[in-house]
Amino acid sequence: ASDPVAGLTAHDQAKKLPKGVVLDKDGKPCRSCTSFAAWRAMTRDRAKQDGGGSGASPEASRSRMVADADHSGPSSNCPPDVETLGRGTWTLLHSIAATYPEAPSKSQQSDLLSFVKLFSRLYPCWVCAEDFQSYLGREVPRVQSRDEFGNWLCGAHNEVNRKLGKPQFDCSRWQERWRTGWRD
Ligand code: FAD
Numbered sequence: 001a002s003d004p005v006a007g008l009t010a011h012d013q014a015k016k017l018p019k020g021v022v023l024d025k026d027g028k029p030c031r032s033c034t035s036f037a038a039w040r041a042m043t044r045d046r047a048k049q050d051g052g053g054s055g056a057s058p059e060a061s062r063s064r065m066v067a068d069a070d071h072s073g074p075s076s077n078c079p080p081d082v083e084t085l086g087r088g089t090w091t092l093l094h095s096i097a098a099t100y101p102e103a104p105s106k107s108q109q110s111d112l113l114s115f116v117k118l119f120s121r122l123y124p125c126w127v128c129a130e131d132f133q134s135y136l137g138r139e140v141p142r143v144q145s146r147d148e149f150g151n152w153l154c155g156a157h158n159e160v161n162r163k164l165g166k167p168q169f170d171c172s173r174w175q176e177r178w179r180t181g182w183r184d
Contacts, residue, residue, distance in 0.1 A: 032124040036081040097150040098179035
């Protein structure tokens with residue numbers, strides 16, 4: 001999709017953007033930091049303002065707006081929003097915990113620690129990454145065993161849940177959710 005607010009200063013963009021749209025450090029909207037709903041509101045506003053988009057024919061503009069309105073969530077072949085990216089990432093991280101050894105070697109412990117630190121610097125949603133880095137500063141990752149790491153990660157995920165107003169997950173059940181399946 002084209003940049004919906006191209007040509008505006010960061011300040012103007014921030015004033016014009018719907019709630020929930022997060023700007024990147026270059027002042028452009030950050031797709032991987034923004035929910036699909038907020039992104040859609042932004043593209044709709046822009047389509048209304050310019051009659052449907054920069055250079056697009058009225059028919060193309062109309063069909064794009066209708067397509068936007070018809071979608072209830074992000075399409076699976078579009079760039080991920082903050083939620084799709086987060087869900088996929090938590091699946092990867094908890095699955096790494098689930099397959100981490102019960103008694104890891106020193107080199108496995110060091111690999112996991114390096115991975116978590118590098119991950120926190122490379123995560124595509126920069127606001128998420130910055131908060132995760134501060135969490136790492138407060139709560140050093142525990143990598144001495146599978147259960148220690150799984151519980152640490154569960155605590156880290158719960159911290160994000162708290163920030164977003166989501167329910168806390170019962171960390172005593174992390175292995176059921178991510179490794180063994182639920183007990184009946
Ligand atoms: P998710 O939170 O993605 O969870 C997926 C599944 O994990 C749940 O269905 C549940 O079965 C299980 N689960 C939930 N909590 C736990 C837990 N504590 N331990 C084990 N399993 C659990 N989004 C933002 O809007 N702002 C942010 O700042 C932000 N920071 C993030 C930082 C990181 C490092 C990551 C990976 C994601 C971040 N996200 C952020 C995305 C956010 O956490 C969610 O992934 C997203 O909102 C989708 O949520 P969801 O309700 O589908 O479930």
